[in-house]
Amino acid sequence: MKRKISASSDVALVVPESIFHEAKGIPLFSSEAYQCQPMSFLNAHELTQLSSDVISEREQVPVAARLICERHQIHSMPVTRVTIRQGKVCCKFFIVGLDKQVYLTDVPSRYC
Secondary structure, X not given: OOOOOOOOHHHHHHOOHHHHHHXXXXXXXXXXXXXXXXXXXXXXXHHHHHHHHHHHOOOOOOOOOOOOOEEEEEEEOOEEEEXXXXXXXXXXXXXXXXXXXXXXXOOOHHHO
């Protein structure tokens, strides 16, 4: 299961989740075990809560199934919002991830 949280709500509303899943981020935490435990950041309550929520919402493994291991990873995704103004025309786009994927929102076709 992949989940996205954002410190800037306007970015979370504008950039589709699929863009975040394709982009590369900065690994903050990674765990691989038979059964992962929530991680804890002392100075980032929101991340600690997210980790606990993800672990608590995981699907139950059927009795007949064999669980090999789980992975629990948290990545920070850099997002840059670019606003361009030329006269009365204003457009914006986003640069997402370390691989700098560009997501265009309202750029007029004459600029593409």
